[in-house]
Amino acid sequence: MGTKPVVIGVSGGSGSGKSSVSSRILETFEGLSVMLLQQDYYYKNQSDLPLEERLKTNYDHPLAFDNDLFYNHLVTLIEGGSIEKPIYDFTNHTRSNETEYEVSRDVIIVEGILILDDKRIRDLMDIKVYVDTDDDIRLARRILRDINERGRTVESVIKQYVEVVKPMFHQFIEPTKRYADIIVPEGGYNQVAIDLLTTKIGTILNQK
């Protein structure tokens, strides 16, 4: 790989459909070299804290993320290098001892709730996408996802949503919409937006 990778940022609130937008891009460029770097994996390491302390952490605040590591890894990938990507465990609320070896690719999709908040990270992106989905839809998706995949109860999801996720979304995540090049309503189901996005990525790749 001789040329600089194309970096696509996919942001938006929790449950907005970022993962489905990223998957649709990954599917479209299947066969080419494409990778996904999720900000979720870069939550700070809390393995030295007991579980009851980890449960109190505000995971929707910019300071919950190890953005220095996230930035350094992204720069390394853009320069064509390889990284040991951290692995995050949502059930135990901490980073695993394991890491995953990742080499650089032609297209790097960077996904997460607060990827547009840090200017250093934002400035590394060629295209910035914000997935804009109504709060009630996002809450409904989050209840199903957190119970099925992250070991939570309905009560805990609703309590966390009302007390933390919603206020943090309005304070920190939604304001980053202003940095987006493209705002996509309804995520991966928006076929027109996905087509526009993948066509643009294809154009950038052809120019390189």
Ligand code: CTP
């Ligand atoms: N989170 C949590 N417990 C942790 C760490 C994170 O509940 N130990 C939650 C945060 O509250 C944050 C969310 O994880 O709101 C971030 O993931 P989210 O954006 O919901 O997931 P994705 O699948 O990446 O996004 P989407 O639903 O948009 O596809």
